[in-house]
Amino acid sequence: EVQLVESGGGLVQPGGSLRLSCAASGFTFSNYWMSWVRQAPGKGPVWVSRIKPDGGETHYADSVKGRFTISRDNAKNTLYLQLNSLRGEDTAVYRCVGGGFDAYWGQGTLVTVSS
């Protein structure tokens, strides 16, 4: 059974940092592009970032470029997202997505940016 399990979310003050993790199982993680997608309460999903299977290429949405960093550890089957300089508008559920043609979605971890 395929599983993507996110962790690391929580309440953080504006300007703070968090590191999200996504543990993958049930498929060959190292073969696939992986992405982060966020969704604010009551809103639609927003694409955040993606990373090549070997980690050698990364892409970011303009809204997070320079503040967020995506990475992966294929030995641990884990995807990461480092969130820095957090703002209120970053408040959302963050989900990892991947597998062949974005077949698999995690349930997400909630990041709340508030003072």
Place this chain on the structure above:
Amino acid sequence: QAVVTQEPSLTVSPGGTVTLTCDSSTGAVTSGHYPYWFQQKPGQAPRTLIYDTDNKHSWTPARVSGSLLGGKAALTLSGAQPEDEADYYCLLTYGKARVFGGGTKLTVL
């Protein structure tokens, strides 16, 4: 950044056919935008239905199909079922960036 536009809401009768569209602010949507379609029900993560315009995953119902129509990406549900009531989102790729549409709330009534 490009803006991707979908119908905010649509209604279809049970057994009926409905087409949802996905428009790009940069011009016609083509296969080079690799259109994806996702279904999301309340309290759940999105589920990927269509990738690369018209390709289905193994779980995609046969009544669901993707296409390009009049310069837009399109998702057609033929023979709508009550369980098709959900939010639907498209996703387009612009080089290194990907952009979701705002979503269509589909009511089966």
